[in-house]
Amino acid sequence: MTTVLRPLSTLTTGAPHPATPVKIDVQGMNFYYGAKQALSDITISLNANVVTAFIGPSGCGKSTFLRTLNRMNDIIPGTRLEGRITIDGEDIYAPSTDVVGLRRRVGMVFQKSNPFPKSIFENIAYGLRINGLATSRSDMEGRIEESLKAAAIWDEVKDRLTESAQALSGGQQQRLCIARALAIQPEILLMDEPASALDPIATQRIEELIYELKSTYTIVIVTHNMQQAARVSDRTAFFWLGRLVESGPTATIFTNPAEKLTEDYVTGRFG
Amino acid sequence: MTSASRRIAGDRLLQTMSILVLTLSLVALTALLYDVWSDGWRRLDWQFLTSMPSGRAHLAGIYPALLGSLYVLLVTAGLALPLGIGAAVYLEEYGGGGRLARLIEINIANLAGVPSIIYGLLGLGIFVRVFGWGPSVLSGGATLGLLALPVVILSTREALRTVPMSAREGSYALGATKWQTIWHQVLPGALPGILTGLILAMSRAIGETAPLITIGALAYIDFTPSGVMSPFTVLPIQIYNWISKPQAAFAENAAAGIIVLLVLLLSMNAVAIVLRDRFQKARA
Numbered sequence: 001m002t003t004v005l006r007p008l009s010t011l012t013t014g015a016p017h018p019a020t021p022v023k024i025d026v027q028g029m030n031f032y033y034g035a036k037q038a039l040s041d042i043t044i045s046l047n048a049n050v051v052t053a054f055i056g057p058s059g060c061g062k063s064t065f066l067r068t069l070n071r072m073n074d075i076i077p078g079t080r081l082e083g084r085i086t087i088d089g090e091d092i093y094a095p096s097t098d099v100v101g102l103r104r105r106v107g108m109v110f111q112k113s114n115p116f117p118k119s120i121f122e123n124i125a126y127g128l129r130i131n132g133l134a135t136s137r138s139d140m141e142g143r144i145e146e147s148l149k150a151a152a153i154w155d156e157v158k159d160r161l162t163e164s165a166q167a168l169s170g171g172q173q174q175r176l177c178i179a180r181a182l183a184i185q186p187e188i189l190l191m192d193e194p195a196s197a198l199d200p201i202a203t204q205r206i207e208e209l210i211y212e213l214k215s216t217y218t219i220v221i222v223t224h225n226m227q228q229a230a231r232v233s234d235r236t237a238f239f240w241l242g243r244l245v246e247s248g249p250t251a252t253i254f255t256n257p258a259e260k261l262t263e264d265y266v267t268g269r270f271g
Numbered sequence: 272m273t274s275a276s277r278r279i280a281g282d283r284l285l286q287t288m289s290i291l292v293l294t295l296s297l298v299a300l301t302a303l304l305y306d307v308w309s310d311g312w313r314r315l316d317w318q319f320l321t322s323m324p325s326g327r328a329h330l331a332g333i334y335p336a337l338l339g340s341l342y343v344l345l346v347t348a349g350l351a352l353p354l355g356i357g358a359a360v361y362l363e364e365y366g367g368g369g370r371l372a373r374l375i376e377i378n379i380a381n382l383a384g385v386p387s388i389i390y391g392l393l394g395l396g397i398f399v400r401v402f403g404w405g406p407s408v409l410s411g412g413a414t415l416g417l418l419a420l421p422v423v424i425l426s427t428r429e430a431l432r433t434v435p436m437s438a439r440e441g442s443y444a445l446g447a448t449k450w451q452t453i454w455h456q457v458l459p460g461a462l463p464g465i466l467t468g469l470i471l472a473m474s475r476a477i478g479e480t481a482p483l484i485t486i487g488a489l490a491y492i493d494f495t496p497s498g499v500m501s502p503f504t505v506l507p508i509q510i511y512n513w514i515s516k517p518q519a520a521f522a523e524n525a526a527a528g529i530i531v532l533l534v535l536l537l538s539m540n541a542v543a544i545v546l547r548d549r550f551q552k553a554r555a
Contacts, residue, residue: 075443104446114437116456126455127445177441184445 023048023188023218024069029083031064033076038064039242042083046235051210051219053233053250055226057270060239062222063111066190069220070106071099087188104131107181107217111193113173115165115180120157123165123176124148127184143183151179152209171202178209182217189213191221195228207232226266230254238262307533311526319527323493324509328520333528336509338495339408339488340477340535343505346412347419347476352469354416355423356458362424363431364453383421390418391485399486406487409499414482419472426468430461463546470543474536480507506532 024046031039039061046052054062064073071092073079085092092102115123124144125134134140144161148154153175157168165176174194181189191210195203210219210232223229229236230250237247238257246253246262257263264270322332358379366372394414404410434457442452458465489504490512496503504512506528513525 070444072440072444075439100446100448103444108440108444110437110440110444112437114435114441116438116441117460126442127447130445130447130451130455180441180445 020047020049022046023087024220025084025086025089027084027086029068029081029085031061031068031073031082032080034078037242039068042244044237044244044247046218046220048218049214049216050235051214051221051233052235052237052247053229054220054222054237054239055224055229056239056245056265058224061242062237062239063192065239066192066220066222067108069188069190070103070108071097072103072108074099104184105186106188106190107184107186108190109174109177109181109192109194111196113170113177113197115168115173115176117164117166119162120165120168120176121161124180124183127180131184133184147179147183148176150182150213151175152205152212153179169202171198171205174198174202174206175209178206182213186217188218188220191219193222193224196224203228226254226268238265240265304533307526307529310523311528311530314523314527315530319524320531324491324512325493328518328524331513331521331524333506333509333524333531335492335495336504336506336528337531339492339503340505340532342408342496342499342503343411343415343483344473344477346409346499347415348469348473350413350416351419351423351472355420355469355472356427356465358420359424359427359431360453360458363428364449364457379421379424383425387418387479388481388485390414391482393417394482394486404500406489406502407500408496408503410486411483411488411503411505412499414486415476415479418479418482419469419476422472422475423465423469426471427461427465430464430468431457433464434460463549467543467547470539470546474539474543477505477536477539478507478532480505480511483508506535 022045026042026044026046029039029042030037031042042065054066056062067073068081068085069087069092073081081093087102087106091097116126118126121144124147125140128134128140128143134143145154145158148157153172156172157176165173168176174197178189178194195206198206207228210221213219214234221229221232233250235247236250236253238245238253238259238261240261246257246259248258253262254266257266319332320337321334322330323334324336325331362372362376366375391414394410394417398404398410398413399406402410404413438456438460439452442456447455483505488508489502490508492502492504510525510528510532513521513528516522
């Protein structure tokens with residue numbers, strides 16, 4: 001199993017990186033929940049305007065890794081990170097980092113849709129308001145419409161913006177959460193199993209949406225559904241027991257992985 | 272007897288006993304309420320609610336005590352609500368886990384169990400004497416505020432804990448600061464629970480007599496409080512005053528006063544129940 005520990009660069013044997021600049025660069029990152037190490041020596045770079053999928057069995061650390069990218073783990077007491085994560089060359093764990101500003105740039109959609117117990121309008125308006133993004137009421141309304149359109153939910157909710165967001169269906173709630181994240185115009189969108197609680201049709205809509213959004217955003221999606229990873233992502237990273245086993249172009253990972261472990265996982269031999 | 276039938280018999284026995292105990296306490300409560308009602312209902316009218324106390328029982332009313340109770344309660348709520356919520360937010364959202372926070376937590380839980388007369392002595396020492404507020408509405412309200420504070424803190428913390436992590440994460444993920452998250456998401460979500468706790472604390476405060484007697488609330492006043500620095504009396508003290516008189520007519524007044532106090536208490540509890548109900552529905 002020692003091969004698993006080798007740095008990523010020696011493992012990536014597939015096609016070269018896409019011709020977009022590196023957006024997120026992770027070097028030798030270790031992550032701990034208290035004394036328990038959840039991620040070991042992660043080194044990977046993620047390119048701009050590319051959809052990267054994190055796959056792996058439950059508890060492999062893929063969600064934890066995703067949450068290090070907008071420092072969402074900071075709100076869990078006792079967590080600790082070693083190594084270096086940069087976004088556009090800026091160390092996001094430097095003491096001078098403005099975490100609130102970071103989360104504005106790195107939006108997140110959660111596994112379980114979590115609209116606020118407010119109206120559809122207010123759900124989107126909240127992020128705009130706390131970040132002081134809307135200059136006027138009409139500007140606010142324009143931005144809300146724009147983000148609901150971007151999340152492909154405008155037609156379904158345009159006549160009921162004042163109704164409670166919790167009256168929406170699960171798939172609609174999740175697209176509302178995507179709209180909420182898009183409204184504050186992030187550069188990166190993190191999605192933590194965004195479709196795991198949805199039916200196939202709602203899932204398909206989310207996947208189509210991801211495909212449309214990647215021209216504007218750098219997207220990282222965690223999924224335990226390998227077909228989904230194959231469908232939506234350009235690049236895939238496979239995690240196992242807190243380690244990054246292999247990453248590369250999605251087609252390579254699924255058809256011609258360098259590691260036996262990856263092959264066993266993507267062919268369904270375990271996980 | 273087989274083991275199964277013995278177990279069933281034991282089951283029956285316990286069931287019967289619980290029903291018996293329940294009936295007993297309900298009968299006692301009903302008897303008490305009936306006794307008070309039959310003594311006092313004849314005195315209950317608008318005149319009783321709006322008159323000053325008097326040496327003649329049939330002219331005496333409860334007006335100053337009723338207003339006094341409401342005034343004191345307002346001061347109590349005005350003090351206990353912001354301080355209680357502030358302390359709970361600190362303990363639950365900011366200071367949690369530290370050694371100091373744990374020490375404070377233990378002390379707050381203990382404070383909730385301290386006899387009310389102790390708060391009266393504290394109020395007498397600090398508010399009446401040191402602050403020089405005298406036996407005023409302000410002193411009384413502040414004393415009861417201290418009494419209510421631990422209950423408000425404990426119930427607010429409980430309410431804050433019911434706000435799901437996902438709501439906080441959703442807010443943080445949009446670039447909200449900790450305070451924005453608490454103010455816009457956590458507190459509104461916890462509000463019904465906080466209000467329920469506050470009202471329950473207030474209903475305890477409204478029935479308190481001992482601490483207010485200690486700080487020198489008057490037993491007989493024939494004026495309504497003119498402000499927070501005015502001397503005052505409250506319903507329980509007025510009731511106590513009437514009961515301690517030898518004439519039977521005053522006992523009637525006391526019973527009527529008890530009914531007024533009970534109605535006030537029950538309506539406050541009803542509001543708390545309605546709030547809790549709405550809270551649970553919103554979470555479902």
